[in-house]
Amino acid sequence: MTAAPDAPRVVTLTPNPSLDRALHLERLGVGEVNRAAATHLHPGGKGINVSRALAAHGVPTRAVLPSGGPDGAQVVALLAAQGVDARPVPVAGDTRSNITLTESSGATTKINAPGAALAPDEVAALLAAVESELPAASAVVAAGSLPAGLGDDFLTAVADLGARHGVPVVLDTSGAPFAAAVRHGGLALVKPNDEELAELAGTELGTVGDVLAAARTVRALGTDAVLVSLGAHGALLVAEGGSWWAGGPPLVPVSTVGAGDSTLAGYLAAAGDPPDRLRRAVAWGRAAVLLPGSAVPRPSDTRPDEVAVVADPDPALALKEL
Numbered sequence: 057m058t059a060a061p062d063a064p065r066v067v068t069l070t071p072n073p074s075l076d077r078a079l080h081l082e083r084l085g086v087g088e089v090n091r092a093a094a095t096h097l098h099p100g101g102k103g104i105n106v107s108r109a110l111a112a113h114g115v116p117t118r119a120v121l122p123s124g125g126p127d128g129a130q131v132v133a134l135l136a137a138q139g140v141d142a143r144p145v146p147v148a149g150d151t152r153s154n155i156t157l158t159e160s161s162g163a164t165t166k167i168n169a170p171g172a173a174l175a176p177d178e179v180a181a182l183l184a185a186v187e188s189e190l191p192a193a194s195a196v197v198a199a200g201s202l203p204a205g206l207g208d209d210f211l212t213a214v215a216d217l218g219a220r221h222g223v224p225v226v227l228d229t230s231g232a233p234f235a236a237a238v239r240h241g242g243l244a245l246v247k248p249n250d251e252e253l254a255e256l257a258g259t260e261l262g263t264v265g266d267v268l269a270a271a272r273t274v275r276a277l278g279t280d281a282v283l284v285s286l287g288a289h290g291a292l293l294v295a296e297g298g299s300w301w302a303g304g305p306p307l308v309p310v311s312t313v314g315a316g317d318s319t320l321a322g323y324l325a326a327a328g329d330p331p332d333r334l335r336r337a338v339a340w341g342r343a344a345v346l347l348p349g350s351a352v353p354r355p356s357d358t359r360p361d362e363v364a365v366v367a368d369p370d371p372a373l374a375l376k377e378l
């Protein structure tokens with residue numbers, strides 16, 4: 057699918073991209089020599105995956121990323137080969153390579169490298185690249201971990217850029233920089249998984265009511281909508297007008313890598329009312345887990361009809377019962 061070249065685009069920012077290498081094994085033997093049955097190579101990092109899923113559905117997008125060394129060049133080349141518009145910012149350090157090991161049982165084991173630190177002038181260049189994209193942006197999505205050199209105020213700076221240009225800001229990240237940006241407010245959407253939301257809330261989340269309460273606290277701090285992915289248990293959305301759960305029958309994953317990113321892309325793909333957007337988000341996430349490595353779904357892979365949406369889900373339900 058191709059997008060109209062001058063339509064407003066979803067700009068993604070991946071501060072710590074990765075060349076994702078996946079190996080499929082019948083069964084992982086820890087401490088043994090394992091021989092892979094298949095290998096997969098994808099341009100990775102959460103914002104990049106959001107752009108890849110959007111591009112696969114013809115939604116205009118551009119991925120901003122720091123790129124260094126041979127693996128950085130390969131990330132950029134793979135994006136070009138897949139027709140994903142990218143804005144690489146050259147940096148001195150080598151872009152990392154992350155490893156995924158998948159097993160026939162559906163287990164996914166991920167080993168993520170830290171990524172090279174960015175120098176202060178490289179951080180400034182990355183923010184300048186994002187800012188220069190904002191006049192033509194429908195939203196800016198900052199996603200994934202931050203490499204060393206980016207302070208806890210980095211995402212707050214992205215939020216301020218979005219506010220200055222009137223562009224909705226979306227975050228899918230974790231840790232202290234995420235908490236700082238949520239406290240700062242002015243965000244259109246955040247997409248934590250249940251563990252990330254628990255870390256943010258500083259409490260365990262066992263029930264639907266726990267998740268709804270934590271999401272409402274985030275909204276009260278100045279975030280319009282909170283989309284919480286729950287792995288095999290679907291996703292909860294808390295937004296203006298209410299709360300919704302969506303999910304479907306559990307799947308045996310081929311690879312869970314990037315399922316959350318495809319979920320977020322599905323939500324962002326087009327306007328609609330919150331339950332419609334949630335249905336599409338969950339359909340894209342479910343499709344992603346049936347694809348190898350960090351592959352993202354195409355339109356023919358998604359099954360929105362398999363997804364049930366429930367308004368005002370019962371707060372007493374345990375997440376595991378969803």
Ligand SMILES: Nc1ncnc2c1ncn2[C@@H]1O[C@H](COP(=O)(O)OP(=O)(O)OP(=O)(O)O)[C@@H](O)[C@H]1O
Binds near residue numbers: 284
């Ligand atoms: N085993 C599964 N069965 C059915 N759906 C699943 C399964 N695992 C994941 N999903 C779908 O994928 C979505 C995203 O999964 P998850 O919550 O694990 O994302 P995440 O932790 O952000 O992942 P990542 O960081 O790798 O992108 C879920 O909301 C759900 O719709």
Ligand SMILES: O=P(O)(O)OC[C@@]1(O)O[C@H](CO)[C@@H](O)[C@@H]1O
Binds near residue numbers: 100199201313314317
């Ligand atoms: O180390 P981070 O930045 O938290 O996550 C990086 C990563 O695991 O996220 C994507 C899946 O969501 C992969 O493409 C990539 O390897």
